[in-house]
Amino acid sequence: MGVTTPSVVTTEPAVTxxxxxxxxxxxxxxAPVDTTTPVGMTTPVDTTPPAVGTRPVATSRALTGPAPTxxxxxxxxVRTFDLATQVAVMAIVNRTPDSFYDRGRTFALDAAVAxxxxxxxxxxxxxxxxGVPFSPDTPPVSVAEELDRVLPVVQAVRATSDVVISxxxxxxxxxxxxxxxxxxxxxxxxxxxxxxxxxxxAATGATIVIAHSLAAPHTHHPRPTYxxxxxxxxxxxxxxxxxxxxxxxxxxxxxxxxxxxLNKNTDHSLELIRRLPEIAALGYPTLVALSRKDFVGETxxxxxxxxxxxxxxxxALCVLGGARIVRTHDVAATVDxxxxxxxxxxxxxxxxxxxxx
Numbered sequence: 001m002g003v004t005t006p007s008v009v010t011t012e013p014a015v016t017x018x019x020x021x022x023x024x025x026x027x028x029x030x031a032p033v034d035t036t037t038p039v040g041m042t043t044p045v046d047t048t049p050p051a052v053g054t055r056p057v058a059t060s061r062a063l064t065g066p067a068p069t070x071x072x073x074x075x076x077x078v079r080t081f082d083l084a085t086q087v088a089v090m091a092i093v094n095r096t097p098d099s100f101y102d103r104g105r106t107f108a109l110d111a112a113v114a115x116x117x118x119x120x121x122x123x124x125x126x127x128x129x130x131g132v133p134f135s136p137d138t139p140p141v142s143v144a145e146e147l148d149r150v151l152p153v154v155q156a157v158r159a160t161s162d163v164v165i166s167x168x169x170x171x172x173x174x175x176x177x178x179x180x181x182x183x184x185x186x187x188x189x190x191x192x193x194x195x196x197x198x199x200x201x202a203a204t205g206a207t208i209v210i211a212h213s214l215a216a217p218h219t220h221h222p223r224p225t226y227x228x229x230x231x232x233x234x235x236x237x238x239x240x241x242x243x244x245x246x247x248x249x250x251x252x253x254x255x256x257x258x259x260x261x262l263n264k265n266t267d268h269s270l271e272l273i274r275r276l277p278e279i280a281a282l283g284y285p286t287l288v289a290l291s292r293k294d295f296v297g298e299t300x301x302x303x304x305x306x307x308x309x310x311x312x313x314x315x316a317l318c319v320l321g322g323a324r325i326v327r328t329h330d331v332a333a334t335v336d337x338x339x340x341x342x343x344x345x346x347x348x349x350x351x352x353x354x355x356x357x
Contacts, residue, residue, distance in 0.1 A: 065277035067084040067280075068285040069084075070284050072285065077164045077165070081125070086347060086348070087341070087342055087347075088164075088324065089328060089331060090325055091115075091119030091120075091128065093116045109153065112129070112153045113153055127164070129153045131174075132146050132217075146171065150178060151178060154181045155182065165182060165184050166184065167186055169187070172197045172199070175206070183206065184206060186201060186206050186207070188208060188210060189217070191237075191240050198249050199247055202249045202253075208253055209287055210244065210255070211258075234279055237279070241254055254284050256279065256282060256287070257289060258288070266295040273290075276318055276321030277321050280321060287323070287326075287327060289327040290314045292307040292308070293307075293311075312337040316341045320341065320345070
């Protein structure tokens, strides 16, 4: 099936001929780089060995994309995050028999709970528990069935761990029950299409992830088109944030998500990565959900089982662009990729200093 390529505004020079699939675009050579100071640095590098495990002074580095400026330091559950200087990793735990990647691996209750606790051991800061796939090609799930799937997992994980618990739902009644049971975050992939969700969040004090999508939940939207995907996603998120604030949600409760692959084709998702700083510039902490998605598979020609390297590359690029929460199926590998990216950006010290000392 053909797709309509969006018309986008970009700083790259125009390409007059369409290249063969898989060939690199021809672009103008970049200007010479000043090598007297490393790229991204505002001051010379301090070579004094730091104390192991301490964070550097954040102002000693310039990020490629903007760090969040609106309530970057926030308490979520019992944990405190400074999202101006750190990146959180969110583990995916799907209690569904038909998830696009794991195909029911954590559908059983004990498997879902074990998967969540294993993710915590591997370094996840958040666990995101879902009971309804986003795809409209899966059978409908009632409110009662969704609660039967997610509520026991929330309860069991909360009884065992202080990890941040997120519930992936667009239904206000599910969100309210799960927050009452111990969830700290509502991950709403519908972007507050149900305004009552904002009321639940305002009343409970939970964090809300507002994601961009075009279609109503569980609805087909073939061949999505945009004039400028990044501008339109940013405008949508700005409007939804204002809706949330108008209904009593505080700034420190809000996280935004551009919704890679949600009613978007591969070109759209790649453009969102390329221009993620424009989304991050809205000021709220930005979450990215990239793990093993179709844009990774189509870009590399890989099945879901072979998309981890591409997902990690996309995650690192998004952190460079200003993302501060990364959602993933592969916790251990993503934690390493994110922590390495933080270290390159000067947001984290290496664990040890032995080489050539």
